[in-house]
């Protein structure tokens with residue numbers, strides 16, 4: 602008989618359970634957002650802000666911030682106020698994006714859009730209220746040096762303004778109805794509309810944990826790559842997913858005859874490009890070893906998601 606006691610199997614590591622990880626982080630973010638914004642007088646505006654802020658959503662930006670802070674040696678507590686601020690900024694950009702003067706959408710996150718429920722006037726103000734409160738909320742962070750919080754606030758401001766979301770939205774509006782939008786313009790739009798806030802999410806997590814500048818640059822490249830991949834997949838899903846899966850109107854790009862990655866490259870090549878960007882993103886995190894597993898799993902999730 603062969604003794605098996607000493608036959609050691611090579612130690613295999615269990616695969617990273619992203620869905621369990623996301624579930625835990627999403628619950629933490631929901632609880633923090635809920636308590637960040639109680640309803641006080643004048644109730645109407647707080648209700649309108651909470652309506653969109655607590656309407657679900659993947660919470661990708663806060664989770665990226667928390668995951669990066671942890672990977673770089675910081676704690677969840679250090680990053681939670683900034684994580685909430687990122688979701689407040691993201692939510693306000695969705696409220697304004699859905700307005701009749703912008704994308705004119707009726708559904709978001711599976712619910713009626715903010716202006717459909719509260720009217721355009723209150724929806725504009727709900728966006729403004731969320732944007733201002735985001736910056737105020739960063740400053741509630743405990744046990745992090747003020748210098749780091751200043752850096753976070755500057756990064757967040759840059760990602761939101763004309764050098765980020767606002768600039769991307771302007772070029773997007775200008776490109777509407779033009780059939781000859783170049784790949785360069787398309788990349789500009791999405792690097793600003795989508796990637797800038799994802800980049801701020803990751804880099805701010807790094808700043809809070811005290812990451813040195815050279816590593817912050819790697820984090821920034823990781824985020825820019827997943828940002829573009831995210832948008833390519835968004836364009837693919839606009840064609841292939843249903844309204845129920847998306848929680849918003851499907852097929853809008855085709856209807857508006859918008860130039861998108863699939864319209865330039867086709868669906869298959871778009872998927873290939875997104876996968877390549879995700880691989881490049883993961884390579885930027887090599888130096889963090891096993892600690893990078895959540896961020897790498899999130900990058901892979903971006904190309905495999907269905908909503």
Ligand code: GRG
Nearest residue numbers: 658659661694695697698761766767770794795
């Ligand atoms: C920021 C001051 C300021 C004004 C707004 C309207 C606008 C300027 C910018 C548009 C920004 C925008 C809507 C970009 C699209 C980003 C994007 C891909 C949204 C979808 O993100 P998900 O899939 O959504 O993470 P959930 O609902 O899961 O959070």
